[in-house]
Amino acid sequence: MAETVRNPKQVRSIDKKNRIIEAGYRLFARDGYYSTNTAMIAKEAGVSTGIVYGYFRDKRDILVEVLNLYVNKVFEPIFETFENIQAPVDFDYLLSYAVDDVVRTHRDNSAIHAALHSLTYSDEIVNARFTELENEMTLRVADCLEKGGYRSDDLKEKVHLAMRCIQDYAHEYTYDHHDYLSYPRMKELLVAMLKHIFE
Amino acid sequence: MAETVRNPKQVRSIDKKNRIIEAGYRLFARDGYYSTNTAMIAKEAGVSTGIVYGYFRDKRDILVEVLNLYVNKVFEPIFETFENIQAPVDFDYLLSYAVDDVVRTHRDNSAIHAALHSLTYSDEIVNARFTELENEMTLRVADCLEKGGYRSDDLKEKVHLAMRCIQDYAHEYTYDHHDYLSYPRMKELLVAMLKHIFE
Amino acid sequence: MAETVRNPKQVRSIDKKNRIIEAGYRLFARDGYYSTNTAMIAKEAGVSTGIVYGYFRDKRDILVEVLNLYVNKVFEPIFETFENIQAPVDFDYLLSYAVDDVVRTHRDNSAIHAALHSLTYSDEIVNARFTELENEMTLRVADCLEKGGYRSDDLKEKVHLAMRCIQDYAHEYTYDHHDYLSYPRMKELLVAMLKHIFE
Amino acid sequence: MAETVRNPKQVRSIDKKNRIIEAGYRLFARDGYYSTNTAMIAKEAGVSTGIVYGYFRDKRDILVEVLNLYVNKVFEPIFETFENIQAPVDFDYLLSYAVDDVVRTHRDNSAIHAALHSLTYSDEIVNARFTELENEMTLRVADCLEKGGYRSDDLKEKVHLAMRCIQDYAHEYTYDHHDYLSYPRMKELLVAMLKHIFE
DNA sequence: GATGAATGAGTATTCATTCAT
DNA sequence: TATGAATGAATACTCATTCAT
Numbered sequence: 032m033a034e035t036v037r038n039p040k041q042v043r044s045i046d047k048k049n050r051i052i053e054a055g056y057r058l059f060a061r062d063g064y065y066s067t068n069t070a071m072i073a074k075e076a077g078v079s080t081g082i083v084y085g086y087f088r089d090k091r092d093i094l095v096e097v098l099n100l101y102v103n104k105v106f107e108p109i110f111e112t113f114e115n116i117q118a119p120v121d122f123d124y125l126l127s128y129a130v131d132d133v134v135r136t137h138r139d140n141s142a143i144h145a146a147l148h149s150l151t152y153s154d155e156i157v158n159a160r161f162t163e164l165e166n167e168m169t170l171r172v173a174d175c176l177e178k179g180g181y182r183s184d185d186l187k188e189k190v191h192l193a194m195r196c197i198q199d200y201a202h203e204y205t206y207d208h209h210d211y212l213s214y215p216r217m218k219e220l221l222v223a224m225l226k227h228i229f230e
Numbered sequence: 231m232a233e234t235v236r237n238p239k240q241v242r243s244i245d246k247k248n249r250i251i252e253a254g255y256r257l258f259a260r261d262g263y264y265s266t267n268t269a270m271i272a273k274e275a276g277v278s279t280g281i282v283y284g285y286f287r288d289k290r291d292i293l294v295e296v297l298n299l300y301v302n303k304v305f306e307p308i309f310e311t312f313e314n315i316q317a318p319v320d321f322d323y324l325l326s327y328a329v330d331d332v333v334r335t336h337r338d339n340s341a342i343h344a345a346l347h348s349l350t351y352s353d354e355i356v357n358a359r360f361t362e363l364e365n366e367m368t369l370r371v372a373d374c375l376e377k378g379g380y381r382s383d384d385l386k387e388k389v390h391l392a393m394r395c396i397q398d399y400a401h402e403y404t405y406d407h408h409d410y411l412s413y414p415r416m417k418e419l420l421v422a423m424l425k426h427i428f429e
Numbered sequence: 430m431a432e433t434v435r436n437p438k439q440v441r442s443i444d445k446k447n448r449i450i451e452a453g454y455r456l457f458a459r460d461g462y463y464s465t466n467t468a469m470i471a472k473e474a475g476v477s478t479g480i481v482y483g484y485f486r487d488k489r490d491i492l493v494e495v496l497n498l499y500v501n502k503v504f505e506p507i508f509e510t511f512e513n514i515q516a517p518v519d520f521d522y523l524l525s526y527a528v529d530d531v532v533r534t535h536r537d538n539s540a541i542h543a544a545l546h547s548l549t550y551s552d553e554i555v556n557a558r559f560t561e562l563e564n565e566m567t568l569r570v571a572d573c574l575e576k577g578g579y580r581s582d583d584l585k586e587k588v589h590l591a592m593r594c595i596q597d598y599a600h601e602y603t604y605d606h607h608d609y610l611s612y613p614r615m616k617e618l619l620v621a622m623l624k625h626i627f628e
Numbered sequence: 629m630a631e632t633v634r635n636p637k638q639v640r641s642i643d644k645k646n647r648i649i650e651a652g653y654r655l656f657a658r659d660g661y662y663s664t665n666t667a668m669i670a671k672e673a674g675v676s677t678g679i680v681y682g683y684f685r686d687k688r689d690i691l692v693e694v695l696n697l698y699v700n701k702v703f704e705p706i707f708e709t710f711e712n713i714q715a716p717v718d719f720d721y722l723l724s725y726a727v728d729d730v731v732r733t734h735r736d737n738s739a740i741h742a743a744l745h746s747l748t749y750s751d752e753i754v755n756a757r758f759t760e761l762e763n764e765m766t767l768r769v770a771d772c773l774e775k776g777g778y779r780s781d782d783l784k785e786k787v788h789l790a791m792r793c794i795q796d797y798a799h800e801y802t803y804d805h806h807d808y809l810s811y812p813r814m815k816e817l818l819v820a821m822l823k824h825i826f827e
Numbered sequence: 828g829a830t831g832a833a834t835g836a837g838t839a840t841t842c843a844t845t846c847a848t
Numbered sequence: 849t850a851t852g853a854a855t856g857a858a859t860a861c862t863c864a865t866t867c868a869t
Binding site: 063065145146148149150151152153158162165166169185187188189191192195196199200203206207209211212213216217220221223224225227228 | 262264344345347348349350351352357361364365368384386387388390391394395398399402405406408410411412415416419420422423424426427
């Protein structure tokens, strides 16, 4: 209970901790959180089962770090898109590009995304981390738009709503894909409607 | 090996099966699927552990029935809203009402919704059932709008997109609720943008 | 504990009891005793699970009756062979014929024989019944030989030994069958050696 | 899923594995395979239930090792008898000695023999192991006789038949023992008849 | 006699976590 | 730091037997 988790400072140790996180990433993506056990993670990372508890409080703790790795891998590229906006903001282009970008990202990371997102509902920490991430994205993107000369009283609300809708579309596009719907047409509708609130 | 699951026809038995499903509903909502064991379900239902396997193939089978119960409880009322639409369709009113309705439903059933939805990613059946449900909703609502005199080539795409956006908003409203955002304003934006694509 | 088992006298009831025994016979032969449950037996017999306990004390009790049925089906024909012996006894013919007969019987009933014999070691009753049967066979066959004019002080010992050896040969022939052995030659040796002690 | 069973190399571990096997040996002998559960084995061995599955794939896997232990304990001494044969072979003495030896072995190990042999019919592996053992015995004994100067075209068949008859006699002597039979006389008959085919 | 729903003790196996070395 | 053997609580599922109807 009163055990302390090592905070590795030596290079070799940092390496080992990262190897465990990456092993968790791969395994959670492939088999899901509940079907991956700590022994598998240790083996995949090439370390002993015991040492895992030298770097992580428990299995869930690994999950949290895997989540951070995921965030870095997946969301950072999206932020970059918005950081180069020029005034005046071309919403037609920006929204269309963002949708494609998010869809691509979803597709490339579908496995780990599914594994992690499924825990949102049962795991407070995971949920908080995802929420925090959303906050950050909303604020950063809003900031970028302001730097691009866009002004609005409801800026944060607009950005937030737009982001959620785009992600939801990407999510559905990747996982559900109903046959009887035209997704290109849906994308046009999505872009049109978001453009409407921004103009 | 070739054991079959009872298909109860007597009133007493149907009762007992329902008691088990309702016990599962309560427990899954409170503790989640993975933290609920069959002994707890039996006890909550006031039956023996053995008889559970007289009515259900396995624990997952209970989940499927709980899901059906949830669908009936939660989605049927929403359908009803759309079945009384009068021509011409008043989108302003309809969208606003639908958003409030979905938010209310989410709030009242948040626990079970979370428990079930979290399985979407790891359980084929649950995922299929949710997808099927979306199909049905889209088609039924589209049908209602046509009966209300609304015409559009992209009707299904519009309805589908609108539904997802509304649900996503309700979801966020219920679970995430970022402090720095004005949800009333966000609702206005949502309604405005959806109204835009319908008009 | 103080429950009594019905001793059916009505035709319909005897029928039902026999149907259960025969169902047990088929199922034990196909799946073995431990892999057959009482529900399966009841279903195969076309009766309810409850009534099984009207005719049998417990599952083992069914086994005992199945064993009796087996004995009647399998051993009675063998007895008949010996009951028509003419003086003087032609051991060459008799032994050769007996070996073939027992091998055939073993082959035709291998499944149920295996299922029952496997219980000899763990079930006192089954073991006693098999032993009793051996007694009876030894005494009846010895009797037949005496009626056929054969005299010996050690008659019972000879008959018993011969019977066991023949059965053992048949058993091996049916179940083990080693590739590198000539069974026809082994049969010749068996007959020769048994003939030797009888002459 | 892809879990592997430890293959212990350290002395302490080998010890522990052996303790489990020996615990299984004792318990299977006392209560039989089906009446012994893994918790009992672990307790008898003085280890935790979990570690049992570190050394054995499943309960059946323990059985296989118990079988090997049994084979070593019981059959090796018998082989030794035959390895010191001098030419010319004195069958009178050899057969008589072998019968007594097998009877003694049976008696000393009757419980475990019964427990294991009862599985011959329901367990492929156990059956195969017993058959393999018979092969080995037949071939080794035949080899010894040849080294002792005995020649015969049907050597293997003779040895095999003799071995089975001796074992069968020992088995009956140990388990069945009919009161009305003289076992010393039966032994004489057995030896006489086997001697006959060897000379 | 007959039904079949109900009981609940019994069991193999897994796995997060600990600890002796 | 590191190992990996060891722990033991936890759990889904079975089935002989009983009993209300």
